[in-house]
Amino acid sequence: MSFDYLQQQLHAEQCPLNELAERFGTPLFVYSKAQLLANWQQFAKVWPAPHRLCYAVKANSNLAILNQLAKLGAGFDIVSGGELARVLAAGGRADSVVFSGVAKTRAEMRYALEQGIYCFNVESAAELERLNDVAAALDKVAPVSLRINPDVDAQTHPYISTGLKTNKFGIAMTDAVALARHAASLKNLNLKGLDCHIGSQILKASPFLDAADIMLDLIRQLRSEGIHIRHLDMGGGMGISYNHEQPMDVSDYLLKLQQKAQDVTDLTLMLEPGRAIVGNAGVMLTRVEFNKPGLDKNFLLVDAGMNDLLRPALYQAYHDIIPVRQSDAEPSIVDVVGPVCETGDFLGHARHIAAVEGDVLAVLNAGAYGFTMSSNYNSRPRAAEVLVDGDRAHLIRAREPLEQLWQGEQLVEESR
Ligand SMILES: Cc1ncc(COP(=O)(O)O)c(C=O)c1O
């Protein structure tokens, strides 16, 4: 989504961004409910039941966001017991949850089994044994999908590529059949599905479709041996436009997936989109503290840093940064940097921006992996979050009070 679009929409909803910054303070994450619903609808309209959409909670796990999605009938893809607790607290159904992740603990397995999740996406032989043990101890049968690593190149940033054989994720193709046979033979497991997730911020459909071919062939082979796989979960990873990239046409991708799977009867297809649902539905607002001319370059020092939005520092990710109001200042080329004591603390390099102290900037496409990757580094309280719905702006998470920064910590008494 372009900034103009968001600005227009927020104006239409009578919540201009500068007023929100004034009212709630900065840094501030602002999400648009209308955009969130539109993004969801883009998937849902070409994904008829019984196919399922499990929103990837890690992208944005605010309870209000999860609650909106639960009301639309979303399932959820989680990667920790904490995410399961959030889904349940937000009104999501346990039986709509798939549990991904490479290192699930016994305690997490127990919790998820007790809650009755839809399935565990199992990533290794050792995890399979552990899950069978934990389920046996509870006298339960654990629903299982095997996460296969199809070894396709997602052509994305190496830190967010997950479907190559050099990545830690999933079960190698060469082990897949043997492990599926083994899983099918274990008493306390019910092998329901196969899944894969090849990476994130993928702009073309071709790597997904290549992976789908590989996964469908595997399902056909297993079925021919009597191992009846009932669902195929193709994961998430659908990219969005951060810097004028052209993302894939989601409807086209979803329809092609369905066509490819047509000959496999009774197969439920599943997806785990995260970024594509929330990414462009959010901006982060930050206020300019200082203009600092340097010898080689000029800096715009703002009140949000890498602890609020880590993506630029971690992946050199690009986010558009735009003043929310026309400024009288002369535009200049600046590095937009935060207050954190790290040279890597930047939001954007060499940006053409007109802004002076006190102006509010919007960092675009910050709805996914923004707040969820934020931290308290430099003892900075985490930002507030607001959901704009029509002409109302709801505070969906208050800025952390300072005392919360040391909650649970104890001074150590001198021993006598
Ligand atoms: C297993 C799994 N599913 C879904 C997602 C969501 O990915 P995205 O936000 O790129 O759609 C991720 C994150 O990359 C993931 O690891």
Ligand SMILES: N[C@@H](CCCC[NH3+])C(=O)O
């Ligand atoms: N955190 C990443 C995406 C990785 C998702 C987890 N597998 C990002 O901000 O782009």
